[in-house]
Amino acid sequence: MKTIKKIDVKSIALPARKRVAAYARVSMESDRLAHSLSTQISYYNDLIQNNPEWEFAGVYADSFISGTSVERRAEFKRMIKDCEDGKIDIILTKSISRFARNTVDLLNTVRRLKELGIEVQFEKERIRSLSGDGELMLTLLASFAQEESRSISENVKWGARKRFQKGIPHGRVRVFGYQWEGDHLVVIPHEAEIVKRIYQNYLDGKSRFETEREFASEGITTRNGCRWRDHSIKTVLTNITYTGNLLLQKEFTDDPITKKHIKNTGQLPQYFVENTHEPIIDMKTFRLVQNEMARRRELGPFANKSLNTTCFTRKLRCGKCGSSFIRCTRSTNAKYHSALHPINGYYRAWNCGRHHKNTSLCENNEIPEIILKKCCSEVLGLDEFDEQIFSKRIERIDVPYQGLLLFNFIEGGVISKEWHSTARTDCWTDELKAQQKKWLKDYRVKGVGPHSAFTTRIICGCCGDTVKRQAEHKSRKQLVFWRCRNSCGIRGIREEELKEISAGILGLEEFDSEAFMNRIDHITMVRSGLMEFTFKNGHTEQAEYCIKVRQPKWTDERRKAMSERLKQLKEAKKNGCK
Missing domain, CATH: 3.90.1750.20 (Putative Large Serine Recombinase; Chain B, Domain 2)
Incomplete structure (x- = not known):
């Protein structure tokens, strides 16, 4: 009896089609070159779509733009962006000069595309960027293209100068009027x-x-x-x-x-x-x-009537960057008016011009004007500062670094003078100290002021410093914490949770600021997660609070899943190349 075997049809896996794009460019605006650009676009459209192994990925064309830089070539940058997004496998272009006339730009772009596994084919030179000798040939030919551009530029400049000699302007520059x-x-x-x-x-x-x-x-x-x-x-x-x-x-x-x-x-x-x-x-x-x-x-600056110049204008020079010092005026709170603020509500200082624009450009900081005048008086031997004597005797003042002034006299000679900022001491007068003590007393007793009920009432049990209020913005939401600013290791607490715990300690359903200030003297953060409330009658109670520990972003499960995902992508890419 005959034996019959059925042979099933084997499914033949067709190779994946390459996604192919083209780049075209013309550098000058004319009817002939515009026609050339449209011809290039039509040619590449037909070439790619008629190849059964290729999938059309678009034609990118820059019109009337030089190839010496990629900055102004919008279509070129869009093509590179699509390459980085994985939309293109091969780029076709007419020649190296169409792709780029700058050797550095050309090699950087080709190397970047090579890292992405994308090939650039130059038809005129018959070069493929992924071939063994592709980069060597590109370097040589790109240098020729760059020099060609330089030669064309020299010819254009020669023609322009010849026209200048005849009194003919090069182009029609817009002139107002x-x-x-x-x-x-x-x-x-x-x-x-x-x-x-x-x-x-x-x-x-x-x-x-x-x-x-x-x-x-x-x-x-x-x-x-x-x-x-x-x-x-x-x-x-x-x-x-x-x-x-x-x-x-x-x-x-x-x-x-x-x-x-x-x-x-x-x-x-x-x-x-x-x-x-x-x-x-x-x-x-x-x-x-x-x-x-x-x-x-x-x-x-003396020629500009709108500027408020003084005897120090253009006299102070920075020894680090060579810039002149400029006068800066800042408004201050009237209650802090002191000897440092000769005009009520204003603080005047001299800053290095470069430091004033950007603090990273120069290290020299400001010099308070009152201290500057005091140093000038001491150097000149005067009881009080006199602008006329200063202008007649001092040529300039050099500031080598913060804290030192070098006075250069008109008749010759240099005198150095050291100075130290006493801004904080001068501002903190006996009157202000009395005001602060009175405010603190009224606040602790009556809660006078716009501050929170917890202000000055939470103490760090580790360093003894006052715990401060801090605001953070996360996911379009403001979160408020109370934390010690020193590196004590004690974790802070959210304000909402602090209010809930305080209300529970006081036996209230909701937090009441007035009741809290009347009954609680202070809160001590004993350690992370534990607080102690001290009442005004001496009674103490402890309460625990939640410590939120941040979960690590990369857990073992996530690492394992990502490793498997990368393996799958590599296999898929390998199969696609075969």
């Missing part, structure tokens, strides 16, 4: 009136800040509808274009990779072209303004 009509600048009447007013205000003695505030109050704005700022007014005051002449090559780009603009202060020749357009300001007025700006620059 003018508009371009063809190759000529034409005056805009209402903007020209604002320019004339800016110049007149400055010659009348007004500062740029005064003009800024004046325009803001009258609603006068820039062409874009923005508020006039100090730097914008300065640009108008220093722009020789308003005299009807052009000054070409006022700034230049030193490095085509970084594209950083540098002000031309003599590094390259400049070209002055006369009578190119209608003037708004005559040359005499322009020169008067430049001379006035130079005079005010020489005077420094």
